Amino acid sequence: MKLIRLKPYIPSTIFIFVLIAVMGMTYVPYPNIIRLSESDYPNEYVPSIVAPGEYFKISTSVEKVWVGFQELKNEQGTIKIPEDFSSGWYNLTLQINGINTTRNNSIYVTPISVDDFTFIQVTDVHTPCYGGADVQERKNVFNLVNDIGPAFVVDTGDMTDYGLEKQYVYYGWIISDLEMPLYTIPGNMETYSDPNLERYARHLGPGNYYFYFGRILFVASVALHSPRSWGGFDGTQIKWINDTLSKEADLKFLLHHIPIVAEQGRDYNYVPWGWKEGHFSQIEEGYEEIVKILTKEKAYVLSGHWHGYSNKFQYEAATFYNTPSVTRMSEVKEGPRFRLFQIQNNTLTYDKVIKSEKLHITHQYTTNNTQVKIIIRNEEGFYVPLYLHVKLSPLKLPYSTNQGEIIKYSSSGDIWVKYNAPIGESEIEVVPII
Amino acid sequence: MSYKKRFETLFHRPSESFQEIIKYPCFFKTSLVIFICGLVYTTIAELGLFNSLMPHFIAAYSLMFTIIWFLPTVISMIIFKIIGKKFNTESYIEANALSIFSVITLGFIFLSIFMIYSNIFADPKRTAYFAMVYYNQWYPLAIVGVIGAILILHRIIIIGRIIVKAKLYQIIIIWIVAALISMYIAYLIFRGWL
Numbered sequence: 001m002k003l004i005r006l007k008p009y010i011p012s013t014i015f016i017f018v019l020i021a022v023m024g025m026t027y028v029p030y031p032n033i034i035r036l037s038e039s040d041y042p043n044e045y046v047p048s049i050v051a052p053g054e055y056f057k058i059s060t061s062v063e064k065v066w067v068g069f070q071e072l073k074n075e076q077g078t079i080k081i082p083e084d085f086s087s088g089w090y091n092l093t094l095q096i097n098g099i100n101t102t103r104n105n106s107i108y109v110t111p112i113s114v115d116d117f118t119f120i121q122v123t124d125v126h127t128p129c130y131g132g133a134d135v136q137e138r139k140n141v142f143n144l145v146n147d148i149g150p151a152f153v154v155d156t157g158d159m160t161d162y163g164l165e166k167q168y169v170y171y172g173w174i175i176s177d178l179e180m181p182l183y184t185i186p187g188n189m190e191t192y193s194d195p196n197l198e199r200y201a202r203h204l205g206p207g208n209y210y211f212y213f214g215r216i217l218f219v220a221s222v223a224l225h226s227p228r229s230w231g232g233f234d235g236t237q238i239k240w241i242n243d244t245l246s247k248e249a250d251l252k253f254l255l256h257h258i259p260i261v262a263e264q265g266r267d268y269n270y271v272p273w274g275w276k277e278g279h280f281s282q283i284e285e286g287y288e289e290i291v292k293i294l295t296k297e298k299a300y301v302l303s304g305h306w307h308g309y310s311n312k313f314q315y316e317a318a319t320f321y322n323t324p325s326v327t328r329m330s331e332v333k334e335g336p337r338f339r340l341f342q343i344q345n346n347t348l349t350y351d352k353v354i355k356s357e358k359l360h361i362t363h364q365y366t367t368n369n370t371q372v373k374i375i376i377r378n379e380e381g382f383y384v385p386l387y388l389h390v391k392l393s394p395l396k397l398p399y400s401t402n403q404g405e406i407i408k409y410s411s412s413g414d415i416w417v418k419y420n421a422p423i424g425e426s427e428i429e430v431v432p433i434i
Numbered sequence: 435m436s437y438k439k440r441f442e443t444l445f446h447r448p449s450e451s452f453q454e455i456i457k458y459p460c461f462f463k464t465s466l467v468i469f470i471c472g473l474v475y476t477t478i479a480e481l482g483l484f485n486s487l488m489p490h491f492i493a494a495y496s497l498m499f500t501i502i503w504f505l506p507t508v509i510s511m512i513i514f515k516i517i518g519k520k521f522n523t524e525s526y527i528e529a530n531a532l533s534i535f536s537v538i539t540l541g542f543i544f545l546s547i548f549m550i551y552s553n554i555f556a557d558p559k560r561t562a563y564f565a566m567v568y569y570n571q572w573y574p575l576a577i578v579g580v581i582g583a584i585l586i587l588h589r590i591i592i593i594g595r596i597i598v599k600a601k602l603y604q605i606i607i608i609w610i611v612a613a614l615i616s617m618y619i620a621y622l623i624f625r626g627w628l
Contacts, residue, residue: 008460008461008465009461010462011462011465011469012469016497016500019500020493022489022492026489026490027490126564126568128560129561130558130560132559133558134564161561162484162488164485192491193485227491229628260473268625269623270625271621327568430616
């Protein structure tokens with residue numbers, strides 16, 4: 001008799017249980033993230049960046065090596081790029097057990113010195129599924145990034161809005177004019193329609209890997225719970241990060257989408273389990289282990305995820321950067337943001353957020369392509385280190401500049417000018433010496 | 435009064451519906467209608483908001499819309515019972531469910547208009563979520579939200595007066611307590627878990 005009184009509540013009870021069951025069934029605690037083995041490096045997704053006269057490493061099982069069409073000496077997995085190599089992309093051909101395999105665009109010979117370079121962190125691009133002005137705006141941001149001339153770019157996730165196929169296609173177009181390597185990791189948005197990150201891997205490669213630039217180590221890591229905004233590290237991932245971050249280097253960076261340690265919790269501020277001894281973390285499993293590793297390695301951690309939030313936070317021996325987004329947000333109405341880092345003699349000397357609408361770089365070439373005037377309008381409120389790339393007629397080599405310093409030129413007429421753009425408007429002219 | 439009339443609390447005096455619910459409570463049937471409609475709304479909203487159908491988000495958003503009325507309704511009901519009010523539990527829950535359902539339907543109609551505009555006619559075309567969150571186009575929906583909130587408050591008071599026979603100050607205090615507890619629980623689920 002009493003059970004009959006519960007009849008009105010049967011549909012609502014079943015409904016709520018079904019919803020919770022669907023959420024449970026579609027939850028993927030640890031997506032199938034790809035970790036590269038030593039023999040997989042370098043490849044088109046994780047290219048080696050190397051300056052002429054410098055070295056890159058490959059697996060010791062490789063018998064012969066060709067960079068482009070030139071065979072190079074392999075000294076137990078260490079390859080030296082000759083001084084006369086032009087800057088740009090090269091295919092890498094490896095002979096293993098007598099069989100040759102070619103990896104396209106796997107070596108980038110950089111014009112920039114490992115002793116003084118910049119790199120850029122972009123994050124939360126949120127490429128939409130329709131084209132038009134929204135995609136064009138993102139393309140303009142990457143064009144500006146390209147004009148600033150970093151040695152490489154890292155994208156710390158959420159490059160698409162929901163990980164849809166057409167969003168990856170647009171993202172491919174957005175990044176298509178970058179001259180330098182781009183290293184990516186997935187964010188939680190990529191898991192929304194692709195919980196195991198299979199589509200991500202097809203378009204952008206592995207999620208866990210490392211690369212060096214000179215003596216600086218960069219480790220890219222995924223710790224996502226599809227489709228949640230929170231992250232976590234399982235035992236395998238912790239071990240992989242520990243092993244990788246403990247490699248020898250003068251400076252160590254971890255690229256990670258979700259903030260591991262932050263001064264504030266943004267709109268997650270009132271979630272009690274996010275608060276740890278005076279700071280906030282959106283990491284659940286493995287939090288203590290990862291913080292211990294980062295502290296031990298004195299690592300710099302580059303994260304995104306919180307869009308409008310810009311912060312640098314020192315916790316014990318580790319430094320945590322939260323970089324605002326390329327996509328606009330309610331609290332970032334003015335325009336896209338990204339962070340520019342400069343490393344000089346293995347010391348981090350510059351870490352500013354660039355407001356894309358406050359920095360303009362315009363190239364004005366003469367009609368015969370023998371001179372260029374570069375007009376820079378810098379309203380950021382601080383100087384901006386630039387490595388400007390111009391392409392002039394090779395017939396008029398050599399060239400000189402009225403400001404900055406030509407750090408590299410090639411016989412093809414490619415010239416790189418190092419210039420610290422002061423606040424306000426400045427002009428650089430690159431002209432033939434004669 | 436026909437059964438389907440009780441779904442029209444938005445268009446006539448809601449007290450008529452609530453009197454009918456006191457006489458003939460039928461939360462079993464009403465909840466079925468609400469949940470089926472809720473799933474349809476959520477599925478359509480997913481398409482318009484994200485241009486993609488993702489089962490976990492259909493489930494999560496359906497759960498959210500259930501929680502935001504079900505939790506405060508149950509909490510307020512328990513408090514009313516604790517302070518000694520005698521009323522029919524089924525009628526109380528059904529009346530609250532119908533109140534919020536009518537307002538959610540109104541909101542869904544406005545969201546649908548916005549989704550059609552945003553995905554098809556706007557220049558540039560944007561998914562509705564993208565337009566609202568990244569380009570601040572949520573003001574018209576916020577106005578509908580405020581109107582909806584006023585309508586819900588009005589109905590909460592009527593339900594308290596007609597079904598529970600509580601005093602106005604009791605209704606206000608108990609619903610503030612119930613709403614705050616529920617909002618925090620919903621926040622913990624949707625910010626702390628999702």
